[in-house]
Structure formats: structure tokens, C-alpha cells
Amino acid sequence: MSKKYQVFISSTYQDLVEEREQVIKAVLEMGHIPVGMEMFSAADEEQWKIIARQIDEIDYYAVIVAHRYGSVTPEGIGYTEKEYDYAIEKGVPILGFVIDNSAPWPRDRCETETKAQQRLASFKIKVKSRLVNFWSSKDDLHGKFSISLMKAITGNPRTGWIRADQVTGAEVTKELTRLSSENASLREQIEKIKRAEDTQVDEVRSAIRILSANKRSLGARTRDKPKWEDVTFKEVTLADVFHWVAKNMIVENSSEDIGKNIALHLEGPSYALHFPIGKNIVIDILADLAALELVEPSKKKHSVSDTASYWSLTKLGKQVLKEFRRVLLEEGIQASEILTETE
Template structure:
């Protein structure tokens, strides 16, 4: 199979047009794919994103440096240097070509600004810290680049590109079969997970509907009305009762404290300290919640002398509480938006 490699050709532009053409020509002569960014504006940050994506996909990075530093970014780094640094960061093999200081060069293609000259000097020092080739003419560059690329391909082969019609054989067939089987297994797992989630969601909705559809007449004794004959009863849905007591059942709570939670919401803090709600009423309510698999006897250990009954939320109970809280939070957001609109 014949591989083709992508080579990114990087340099300052206007001063090295002919030199770039020679390198691109050499790439094509060797049957590979040159990537040049001549059609993009080097000073455009949006175009830099495109350039970076191109560098992500290349196999080799070729840098040509002469006597210009080129346009710079907002932080003062040249775009050519930025490309170079990005390629180094990505671990892409670098083919560096720096002009020989003794080579003749037109003065109008040299940096005249002192600051740019200093930046260029530092950049050259950075590039020379790796293995580089020195060139003097475009023809010299053409030859040295061809040899350097050939050596890099031989010594450091990359992924490259292959025609689709060349990718055949037993190994490829095996890999495709494996991937197909793996894909089918993943789809099956996703489908099972989705069905499980749908089933859980149906179970949560069903429990909430049942809680909302059932009411209980509840009343609590207070310090002002300590006798049952004086208690005022109200029609309360089991959904409200569950929301009142569920927070205390996340870990566990005693039957007596469950009764106090209900009394707190019915009468506020003036409820009677001991059994403000009838013991049998609390037992019935907990039995209703247990029938819906929302609560269960607590599994925590207590001292032998502690004869109280303790309850905690089941997994379903926690999910129902979570749904109640989510709805309340969403209603709060909606109310906040309405107030803002009115203001």
C-alpha cells in the first residue's frame, strides 16, 4: 500500500513566495500532499483556528526562515512562530530550514525594525535548538528539503493517508467485524439502559400520581388545644405529607418525629410535644408510603434500650423526593422570571 503524507509548509509569506513554491513542488514530486495557508490571513484569529485544525491533521511540519519575522499576534508572538510552537506542542516531526547568514539576500526582504530583528533572532535561536538545515538559494532549499523529508519518512514514519480501495485484507476484515460486533453490543447496552431509565421514570410518575390522588384528614394537637376533641382537621394530599416528612427520612427518622414533622406543617411550632398526631395515623401514613415502596424500616443499628421505630427512604422514595424538589425549583425560577417581567 502506498502512503501519502501531509506536509505543512510554514514561513513568512511575501518575502519567501518562490522558496515556498520550491518546497511545495518538492512535496508534489515525491507524491505527497502539501498544505499551504496562502489563502488565509495570518492576522485573523478565526483563520488561526482553521490553521490549527490543519496542523492537527498533518504528518510533518516544514519551517522556512529567512530574514523577516512577519506579522504578530496581540501578545507580540509572530504567526509563523505560533504555528511552529503549536506543531512542537503536538509532537509533529519538524523539518527546519534556516537561511545561511552568509547567503546573499535582498535588503528589502529583511527586517528593518529593531524590535522585529530581536524577535527574529530569538526565534532562530529556538529553531536551531533542534536539528536544522541551512540553505542559501531556493534551488539549494529544494534539494535539501527533498532529502530531509525522505529521511524523516524513513526514520519517523507517520500515519499518513491510503486510498480506500487499497485498504483490503484479512486483518482489515477482522477489525471491521470486531468493530461491528462492539457497536452492536454498545447499542444493546444503550437500549437496555434507556428501557431501565424509562421504567424508573414511569415508576416515579406513577407514585406521584397516586400520592396526589389520595387525601387524608389530618389534625394536630397544640398547646392551646391539647385534647383530640378540639383538634381541627384538614384535607391534605399524601403528596404534601410525603414532601413534608421525606427530607427527614433521607437518612432515617422515628415514627414519632415523622408525626412531629406533619404537625409542624399543620400548626406551626405550637404543636404538642408528645404525639401531636395520633400514633395510629402516623402508622397508617407510613404503611401507605411503604405500600408504594417509598419508605422502609431503617437498617441503622440502635441501642437495645431504644424501642422507637425508625424509617428511611427507599431508592424510589429518594427519586420521588428529587422530582418534587426539582419541580419546586423550576416553579421558583418561573416565579422569579414573572416578577422580573412585571418590574
């Protein structure tokens, strides 16, 4: 039996007219039913009840976020965010699409008021706490939305709608049996994925705790002070050292350059050009990071004449670096908000 699914499309309106049209087009091309807030007056509280009733009946909810927060309710929350929160409360599968910060965008379609910018930043963090797609243009959004909806339908099939003339007793029973079996299988797969994700989260947190708890006394030779007896040592955590060197090990980095990365953060650009950090110290640090399964010898091939040793991040190492960077980015947003409020 052919099912049609209702997809609610939520976003600010005037700045995303063309983008919404592309998403509506994608829903129709796939043979499903788009539902949009342009059908209602979002500022009318009575109409909000109609919108809420629509969300109660939809199969999937798509939110598109660009550079405007939009109109707000008397309680101070944007209508788009209110729709988003309500869909989550009702357990509707969410398809999130946030504009890539590097994408070109007209200034007249961006928030200019500080309060609205702060609300938008907070809303983006909320949306990005779940799996989202980043888009850069209406055509890019069209393609990513189509793929995302197809995956949602396959991985999380909903009730949907079926023509009455397609429903017969035997076929319904057969379909229900198939869906029940499929649902059980999908639940089992989701549970496995969730357990794997939980395990990974635990591994990341454990690694960060160990890195933060271990301290090192490190110093670097400089061009002004090339002798080790003149070096000033500083106490840093292994977490600091990992963060200094990890971003240059996403592909690979040599042991010598890893030492220079550490020296740069200890002494700035005046570090000695040849082994500013003791070779044995770099080896010791790499051994500790390898023991935590954060780094490993690079698998890339090099010429026979290249005798340097190269290191790369492991999968766990990349996840730990990602967590470090995410926290720094979120702290940057919070610091910006605090600064703005005190000005």
C-alpha cells in the same frame, strides 16, 4: 490502531479563559485534538459557517457553563447556546459541565443584566436536562472533564482519526469487525439502560399520581389545644404529607419525629411536643407509603435500649422526592422570571 478524537470546547470566553485552558490541556494529555471557538470570531456570521462545519466533523462536544450567557446573535440567542443546539441537532455526543451554585466566583464574571440572567437560567435548565457534571474550580473541571471524556469514548466510540500509515487492508477489516460487534453490544446495553430508565420514570409518575389523588384529613394537637376534641382538621393530599416528611427520611427518621414533621406543617412550631399526631395515624400513613414502596424500615443498627421504630426512603422514594424538588426548583426559576418581567 491508535485513534485521535476531535473535541469541540464551547463556552463564553473572557470569563472562562483559565477553565478552557484546563480543558484543552486535558484533551491534549489524553492524546486527542481540541477545537475551540477562540480560533474564530463568534460574532461574525461568516465565521459561524466555519464553526458549524467544525461541529459537523467533531467527535465530541463539550459545553462549559458558569455565570455568564455571553454575546447573542441577531435572533437573540447566545452563540454558546447556538453551538450547543447545533451539536444536538447533528447528534454529536454532548459533555455538559455546569458550575456548582455554591462554588465561589468573582462578581465581575457574572451577568448583571436581568435579561441575560434569565437567558442564562433557561440555558442551564436546557443543559441540565441531559446528564451533566457540576464543577467548582478549574482543577475540579480538569479532572471531571478527563473522566467524562474517557467514559464517552468507551461508551460511545466515534469515527475519530487514524494515521494513514497505520491503515492496512487486513487490519481495517479486523477493526471494522471488532467495532461492529462492540457497537452492537453497546447498543444492546444502552437499550437495556433506556428500558430500565423508562420503567423507573413510569414508576415515579405512577407513585406521584397516586399520592396526589389520595387525600387525608389531618390535625395536630398544639400546646394551646392539647385535647383531640379541640383539634382543627385540614384536608391534604398524601403527596403533601410525603413531601413534608421525605427529606428527613433520606437517611432515617423515627415514627414520632415523622409525626412532628407533619404537625409542623399543619400548625407551625406551636405543635404539642409529645405525639402531636396520633400514633395510629402516623402508622397508617407509613403503611400507605410502604405499600407504594416509597419507604421501608431503616436498616441502620441502634442500641438495644432504643425502642423507637425508624424509617428510610427506598430507592423509588428518593426518586419521587428528587422529582418533587426538581419541579419546585424549576417553578422557583419561572416565578422569579415572571416577577422580574413585571417589575
